[in-house]
Amino acid sequence: MINTPEQTAQRVSAGLKRRYAQEFRFKLYGFLAVAFGLGFVVFLFSTIIGKSLGAFHQTEVNLTITYNADVLDPDGTHDRAALQDADYRLLLKDSLKELFPEVTDRAAVHKLLGLVSEQAEVDLRNRLLSHPELLGKSENIWFMADGRVDSFLKNEIDMSLPADERGFDDDEVGFVQQLQKMNRVRRVFNTRFFTAGDSRQPEEAGILGALRGSLLTLLVTLLLAFPLGVGAAVYLEEFAPRNRFTDLIEVNINNLAAVPSIVFGLLGLAVFIQMFGLPRSSPLVGGLVLSLMTLPTIIIASRSALKAVPPSIRQAALGVGASPVQTIAHHVLPLALPGMLTGAIIGMSRALGESAPLLMIGMVAFVADMPSELTAPATALPVQVYLWASSPEHAFVAKTSAAILVLLGFLLVMNLAAVIFRNRFESRW
Amino acid sequence: MSSLEHDSSVTAPTVGEVHVPDPIIQANDVNVYYGAKHAIHHVTLDIGSNSVIALIGPSGCGKSTFLRCINRMNDTVQGARMSGTILLEGNDIYSKNTDVVQLRARVGMVFQKPNPFPKSIYENVAYGPRIHGLASSRPDLDEIVHRSLQKAGLWEEVKDRLDQPGTGLSGGQQQRLCIARAIAVDPEVILMDEPCSALDPIATARVEDLIDELRENYTIVIVTHSMQQAARVSQRTAYFHLGDLIEVGPTNKIFTNPQHRLTEDYISGRFG
Numbered sequence: 001m002i003n004t005p006e007q008t009a010q011r012v013s014a015g016l017k018r019r020y021a022q023e024f025r026f027k028l029y030g031f032l033a034v035a036f037g038l039g040f041v042v043f044l045f046s047t048i049i050g051k052s053l054g055a056f057h058q059t060e061v062n063l064t065i066t067y068n069a070d071v072l073d074p075d076g077t078h079d080r081a082a083l084q085d086a087d088y089r090l091l092l093k094d095s096l097k098e099l100f101p102e103v104t105d106r107a108a109v110h111k112l113l114g115l116v117s118e119q120a121e122v123d124l125r126n127r128l129l130s131h132p133e134l135l136g137k138s139e140n141i142w143f144m145a146d147g148r149v150d151s152f153l154k155n156e157i158d159m160s161l162p163a164d165e166r167g168f169d170d171d172e173v174g175f176v177q178q179l180q181k182m183n184r185v186r187r188v189f190n191t192r193f194f195t196a197g198d199s200r201q202p203e204e205a206g207i208l209g210a211l212r213g214s215l216l217t218l219l220v221t222l223l224l225a226f227p228l229g230v231g232a233a234v235y236l237e238e239f240a241p242r243n244r245f246t247d248l249i250e251v252n253i254n255n256l257a258a259v260p261s262i263v264f265g266l267l268g269l270a271v272f273i274q275m276f277g278l279p280r281s282s283p284l285v286g287g288l289v290l291s292l293m294t295l296p297t298i299i300i301a302s303r304s305a306l307k308a309v310p311p312s313i314r315q316a317a318l319g320v321g322a323s324p325v326q327t328i329a330h331h332v333l334p335l336a337l338p339g340m341l342t343g344a345i346i347g348m349s350r351a352l353g354e355s356a357p358l359l360m361i362g363m364v365a366f367v368a369d370m371p372s373e374l375t376a377p378a379t380a381l382p383v384q385v386y387l388w389a390s391s392p393e394h395a396f397v398a399k400t401s402a403a404i405l406v407l408l409g410f411l412l413v414m415n416l417a418a419v420i421f422r423n424r425f426e427s428r429w
Numbered sequence: 430m431s432s433l434e435h436d437s438s439v440t441a442p443t444v445g446e447v448h449v450p451d452p453i454i455q456a457n458d459v460n461v462y463y464g465a466k467h468a469i470h471h472v473t474l475d476i477g478s479n480s481v482i483a484l485i486g487p488s489g490c491g492k493s494t495f496l497r498c499i500n501r502m503n504d505t506v507q508g509a510r511m512s513g514t515i516l517l518e519g520n521d522i523y524s525k526n527t528d529v530v531q532l533r534a535r536v537g538m539v540f541q542k543p544n545p546f547p548k549s550i551y552e553n554v555a556y557g558p559r560i561h562g563l564a565s566s567r568p569d570l571d572e573i574v575h576r577s578l579q580k581a582g583l584w585e586e587v588k589d590r591l592d593q594p595g596t597g598l599s600g601g602q603q604q605r606l607c608i609a610r611a612i613a614v615d616p617e618v619i620l621m622d623e624p625c626s627a628l629d630p631i632a633t634a635r636v637e638d639l640i641d642e643l644r645e646n647y648t649i650v651i652v653t654h655s656m657q658q659a660a661r662v663s664q665r666t667a668y669f670h671l672g673d674l675i676e677v678g679p680t681n682k683i684f685t686n687p688q689h690r691l692t693e694d695y696i697s698g699r700f701g
Contacts, residue, residue, distance in 0.1 A: 242507060312544035316607070318505060319540070320557035320614060321533035330556070331546060 048408075052401035054154045058190035058203060059145040061116055061179060063095045066138035067128060073135065083132065088124040092116060092143075099182065100175065111171055115179075117144040117203045142186070147202035147395035149176055153187070156394050167394070193402065197368045198384065202395030205388070207406050213283055213363070213371050213378030214352060214410065220287020220374065221294055221351050226344050228291070229298030233340070236299070237306040238328055257296035264293045265360025273361060280362035281377040289357045294347035301343020305336040338422045345418040349411055355382035381407040443473065444689045445678040449665075453478040453617060453648050454499060459513035461494050461503065468494045471513075472674045474667060476618075481640060481649045483659035483680065486669035487695065492652045495669070496620050499650065500536040501529050517618070534561050537611035541623040543603035545595035545610070550587050553595040553606055554578060557614035573613055581609035582639050601632025608639065612647070619643065621651040625658065637662050656696055660684050668692045 003011065069076070071094075072086040096112045103109060120143040127141070128134055148168045151157050153176070163169040179185050196206025232253075240246045268289035272278045278285050309332050317327040358364065363379050364387070371378035379387070381403065388400040452475035459472045469491035476482050484492040494503065501522060503509045514521050522532050534557070545553050554574045557563075564570035574591070578584040583605045587598070595606050604624055611619055621640070625633040640649055640662045653659050659666050659680065666683040668676045668691070676683065676692045687693040 310544075312540060312542060313546065314505075315502065315538075315540060316544040316546060316610075317556075318502065319500070319533060319538040320560075320610060321530050322556075322560055323530050326560055330560075335547065 048401045048404050050401075052398055052405050054150075054156065054395075054398035055193060055402035056190050057154075057187050058192065059150040059153050059185060059187050060142040061145045061149070062140055062142050062184040062186070063092065063116070064098070064138060064140050065091055065095050065124065067091070067134050067136060068094065069136045072128070078132070078135075080129070080132075083128060083135075084125070086125075088121040088128075089113070091124060092120055099184070100178070108171060111169075112175060115146055115149050115172065115175060117146050118201055119144050119204050142188075144192070144203050145185070147393055148172070150203055151394040152176060153185070154398075156397070193399070197370050198366060198379070198387070199368055200366075202391070202393045202399060205396070205399055207381075207384065207399075207403055209367060209370050210379050210381045210384035210403070211406065211410070213286075213367070214380040214407075216283035216371060216374055216378065217286040217290060217358075217363075217380055218348060218352060220284060221290040222344070222348060224287065224291040225294040225298055225347065229295050229344070229347075230302050230340055232295075233299045233302030233306060234328060234333070237303050238324070238332070253296050253299050257300060260356075261293050261354050262356040262360060264289050265357030267292065268357060268361050279375045279377075281365045281367070281379075282363075282375045283371060283378050284374040285361050286358050286363050286378070286380065287374075289361055290351040290354060293354065293357060294344075294351050297347035297350065298340070298344050301346065302336070302340040305339025305343065306332060308339060309335045334425075337425060341418055341422050341425075345415060348414060352411060352414065353382055353407070355380070355386055358383050381410065443674045444676040444692075445683075447474050447674075447677050449475045449477040451477055453518060454650075455514075455516040456495070456498070457514045457516070459495065459498060459511065459515060461491070461498060462510045463506065464508040467672065469669075469672045469674075474674060474677060476648060476650060477665070478617075478648050479644060479646070480665065481644050481651060481663040482665045482667060483663035484650065484652045484667050484669060485654075485656060485659050485695070486675075488654075489671075490669040491672040492667075492669040493622055495674075496622055496650060496652050499618065499620055500533050500538055502538065504529065534614050535616050536618045536620060537614060537616035538620045539604070539607050539611050539622070539624045542627050543600055543607050545598070545603050545606050547594060547596050549592045550578075550595045550598070550606060551591040554609050554613045557610060561614055563614065577609040577613040578606075580612055580643070581605045582635065582642075583609055599632070601628050601635060604628060604632070604636060605639065608636070608643075612643070616647065618648045618650065621649060623652050623654060626654060633658070656684070668695060670695070 068091065071090050072088075073079075073082055075082065093109065093113055096116075097103065097109065100112060103112060123143065124141075145153075148157070149172075152168050152173065157166050157168050159166065176185070192204065193206050195208055196204060197209030199205040236246065236249065268285055272285045272288050273280050278288075313331050313335065314327055317331045318324075322330065358380055364383050365377060365379065366387070367377050367379050369377070385400055385403045385407065388396045388403060454476040456472055456474045456476075460470060461468045472491075472495055474495075484496060486492050497503045498511060498515060499517075499522075503511065511523065515523060517532070517535065520527065546556065548556075551574055554577050555564075555570050558570060558573050564573055575584065578587065583602060586602060587593075587606075595603065598606060604627070608619075608624075625636050628636065637658060640651065643649060651659075651662065663680045665677065666680045667674060668683065668687075668689070670691050676687060676689045678688075683692065684696055687696060
């Protein structure tokens with residue numbers, strides 16, 4: 001039963017159409033999958049960026065402040081301590097009363113004062129303490145507006161709601177509109193967001209505290225997990241004998257990589273905080289926990305990078321009389337390092353985005369101070385996102401998106417650094 | 430086919446003269462096992478100094494395994510065991526007192542596939558002398574690199590680009606670079622494991638010429654699949670078959686007048 005050449009050609013061409021259709025369908029599925037994924041990425045980013053825009057601008061209100069000596073320094077001592085404890089709220093109140101002479105009702109005055117951020121008092125005190133000569137004089141100052149004013153002017157408050165439900169009633173709307181008419185309202189770039197720590201007041205809250213917390217935590221993670229991971233991988237891959245015990249270790253490392261991260265958090269709580277008494281909420285403990293979580297990833301990636309080094313290179317080095325350690329240090333490690341770095345970056349990126357284990361060790365606490373050392377209380381970027389996302393104030397919606405953007409930016413910088421580092425290293429060979 | 434009936438558990442005595450008057454290497458009753466597999470059986474063979482000996486035989490006959498015993502490269506293979514003795518100038522290389530690093534400095538190796546380090550040409554050659562501390566100064570090292578490349582017949586081709594990566598050379602040049610790397614540590618013996626199998630005929634001819642020149646200063650043990658090559662470059666030839674050393678003798682005698690039927694079958698191309 002052998003086909004004639006004509007029959008063969010006929011049979012092949014009969015099936016060709018179906019084969020091409022199959023190929024086309026296969027390509028189409030792939031293309032659709034990629035397009036679907038890309039669509040979601042675009043959607044995600046446009047939502048985040050769109051929502052975060054508000055956070056990068058802050059409304060300010062201009063007030064004419066008179067540094068009334070009778071209010072600030074009734075005894076005329078010019079004493080620094082007296083100026084420190086003076087009632088700056090009264091200055092704000094006086095200045096607002098001057099702008100709105102028709103408002104006399106106590107409750108209404110209170111609402112007026114609520115238009116300006118609580119930070120205004122602090123700013124005023126600092127200004128006068130650094131310029132005591134201003135006492136008795138007056139000047140125009142831009143103050144941060146309250147978060148609700150900011151949200152209202154950015155159309156983030158649903159005005160169709162009844163006045164008592166939207167948290168910004170008609171009186172307040174009227175005051176703001178009057179201020180706008182007086183040209184006493186402006187919107188500026190929000191530098192405070194990048195220079196301040198967390199705050200209960202949305203207009204005062206900044207990302208720098210969480211950013212530094214993440215930085216310190218990741219520093220600990222990198223310094224611990226990378227050398228340990230590479231060391232473990234080199235030992236297991238190059239020196240350890242193959243027996244039941246090392247097989248067991250290998251299986252366990254692979255299993256550890258799949259352990260839910262919150263379990264590492266519990267472990268950190270039990271071991272580092274309870275047993276060793278390290279301070280809770282600290283980047284040190286956070287870094288330790290994230291190292292535990294990252295180690296398996298780094299070990300597995302490093303081992304496969306070592307496996308990928310051609311055996312001929314090892315043989316060449318051994319053949320000229322290099323000792324095993326020299327062979328690894330001079331030839332194998334340099335070739336495997338780019339792959340190890342990639343693994344480390346994957347692990348570090350995961351660690352950066354991790355919040356669950358940090359919750360367990362107390363890095364979820366409200367920390368307004370800027371962490372400056374490894375044992376100081378701190379929070380991390382993803383935890384900050386979580387904290388802000390669960391805050392009731394409207395202005396925190398934009399802050400949450402902005403914090404996500406900062407987190408993504410951090411990630412991008414980290415990956416970029418790894419790529420540059422890797423390329424520089426590779427070009428040396 | 431008689432060759433298929435050959436039983437590997439029965440060890441045939443080697444035909445021909447296994448001993449030479451001025452041996453540099455004396456292998457005595459060498460057995461190698463890879464796990465349960467008995468790879469070479471009771472091989473006894475002397476290798477004379479300043480000569481080329483070719484190890485030939487069909488694939489899987491143990492010739493490469495025997496070669497790799499001489500610089501203990503088999504130590505790196507998981508599950509490999511060895512019994513018997515191999516003496517290098519009278520000292521057992523498998524004794525506890527022998528340092529493997531030192532042994533490999535005295536017994537260099539060139540592999541089947543050219544395997545230069547992914548470094549510069551200069552670094553490739555300088556690596557061995559550097560780790561063994563053979564050069565006391567940079568000019569010394571330059572001199573060693575120069576001499577080794579010259580001996581390997583590569584100097585004229587690469588003298589202007591010593592800082593270029595060794596992996597950028599052609600296959601034949603790479604193999605000569607590997608030979609230069611091996612002779613840079615000034616070994617007494619050079620082991621070559623099918624050094625020309627990945628090269629074209631012109632590059633092969635160059636390497637063969639080189640082997641002939643190197644014979645003046647070095648002892649060379651070469652494993653080859655090409656009988657013409659064995660005939661061209663070697664003074665003695667050893668024929669391995671399924672782990673047995675079947676026949677040893679002067680090359681011209683092996684190729685013109687083999688004593689053992691297996692040798693005759695192999696060199697006349699009846700199997701292999």
